[in-house]
Amino acid sequence: MKTWKKTSAVAAVALVASATLAGCGSAPEKKAGAKTDFLPCMVSDAGGFDDHSFNQLSYEGFKDAAKELGADSKQFESKTANDYTPAINQFVNQGCDAIVTVGFALSAATVEAAKANPKIDFILIDDAADNDFNGKKDAENIKPILYNTAQAAFLAGYAAADYTKTGVVGTYGGQPYPTVTIFMDGFKQGIDYYNKEKGKKVKLVGWEGNNKGVFTGGFDANEKATNTAKQILDQNADVILPVGGPIYQGALTAIKDSGKDIALVGVDADFYETDPNTRPLVLTSILKNMKQSTMEAVLAAGKGNFDPNSYIGTLENNGVGLAPFHNFESKINPALPGELDKVKAGIIDGSIKVNSYLNAQ
Numbered sequence: 001m002k003t004w005k006k007t008s009a010v011a012a013v014a015l016v017a018s019a020t021l022a023g024c025g026s027a028p029e030k031k032a033g034a035k036t037d038f039l040p041c042m043v044s045d046a047g048g049f050d051d052h053s054f055n056q057l058s059y060e061g062f063k064d065a066a067k068e069l070g071a072d073s074k075q076f077e078s079k080t081a082n083d084y085t086p087a088i089n090q091f092v093n094q095g096c097d098a099i100v101t102v103g104f105a106l107s108a109a110t111v112e113a114a115k116a117n118p119k120i121d122f123i124l125i126d127d128a129a130d131n132d133f134n135g136k137k138d139a140e141n142i143k144p145i146l147y148n149t150a151q152a153a154f155l156a157g158y159a160a161a162d163y164t165k166t167g168v169v170g171t172y173g174g175q176p177y178p179t180v181t182i183f184m185d186g187f188k189q190g191i192d193y194y195n196k197e198k199g200k201k202v203k204l205v206g207w208e209g210n211n212k213g214v215f216t217g218g219f220d221a222n223e224k225a226t227n228t229a230k231q232i233l234d235q236n237a238d239v240i241l242p243v244g245g246p247i248y249q250g251a252l253t254a255i256k257d258s259g260k261d262i263a264l265v266g267v268d269a270d271f272y273e274t275d276p277n278t279r280p281l282v283l284t285s286i287l288k289n290m291k292q293s294t295m296e297a298v299l300a301a302g303k304g305n306f307d308p309n310s311y312i313g314t315l316e317n318n319g320v321g322l323a324p325f326h327n328f329e330s331k332i333n334p335a336l337p338g339e340l341d342k343v344k345a346g347i348i349d350g351s352i353k354v355n356s357y358l359n360a361q
Contacts, residue, residue, distance in 0.1 A: 122142040123297045124142050150355065151314060229254035
């Protein structure tokens with residue numbers, strides 16, 4: 001039985017006709033000269049489509065699918081949680097055939113809309129759509145897209161433990177949602193495994209497990225995010241993992257202010273590629289292949305092959321992974337990449353156990 005609580009849906013507030021629901025321009029014509037009338041739509045979490053993280057990756061996959069289908073599309077960029085329900089309902093009223101909602105915070109609003117509109121395909125990213133906490137999704141017309149990022153975070157924890165010079169590694173999150181703490185759990189397990197295998201005592205600060213850790217209370221790149229990162233760095237951590245979309249930007253500020261040699265670990269996307277400002281600092285990133293999985297789900301819906309079964313990204317199916325070390329290639333232990341390959345193989349074949357809430361899915 002799951003014990004966490006998800007954010008409740010905010011009461012619907014009618015959107016006026018001039019709301020900022022953005023429709024994109026005409027898509028390229030298909031080879032046959034005809035354009036599909038399938039209309040996919042997307043609602044972002046409050047981080048926006050330019051968060052260099054999960055909203056952006058999902059949006060890119062969504063747009064690629066629309067382009068391949070030859071479909072027009074509509075998207076709405078949420079600013080606050082108050083936007084979720086009205087935006088989804090507006091897309092229902094505009095005749096969207098598939099509605100993609102990005103992030104666990106939209107789960108309640110998505111479930112409510114799916115129950116009321118069983119003929120619309122809903123794709124919910126980063127949540128199991130089980131708001132009743134019974135282990136089963138709450139509407140049959142929702143496809144949950146999930147990622148067992150604990151597996152990839154395990155590799156990042158191992159790498160961080162091998163890299164640290166102070167013997168202290170840190171992490172903090174936005175809010176204690178399962179899709180946030182799964183990173184922190186895997187990261188801790190990777191450090192623990194490294195210590196066991198190497199006879200080391202690398203310390204993790206900011207996360208003890210069992211929902212005991214350091215959180216900013218939200219997902220904004222604000223002063224709280226910076227101060228939280230400073231709290232971690234003040235404990236002598238020289239590798240830091242911020243989990244929660246834009247909150248990593250607070251870590252960038254904290255690292256700069258510290259004047260110390262600190263390495264950053266990214267989440268969701270390869271920060272080196274999505275945010276050039278991180279390039280001097282990012283050791284590696286814990287990847288979710290959100291772009292590909294979102295694209296495939298929308299393509300299936302557009303071709304009349306909507307599959308409501310849950311998708312879970314793993315190391316084995318390349319749904320999660322670890323980014324290259326990029327500028328840190330010359331700074332890491334030369335033996336580390338080979339060791340990580342062995343650890344990855346052990347996770348895939350089951351000889352190395354990685355615990356996460358998704359193991360029971």
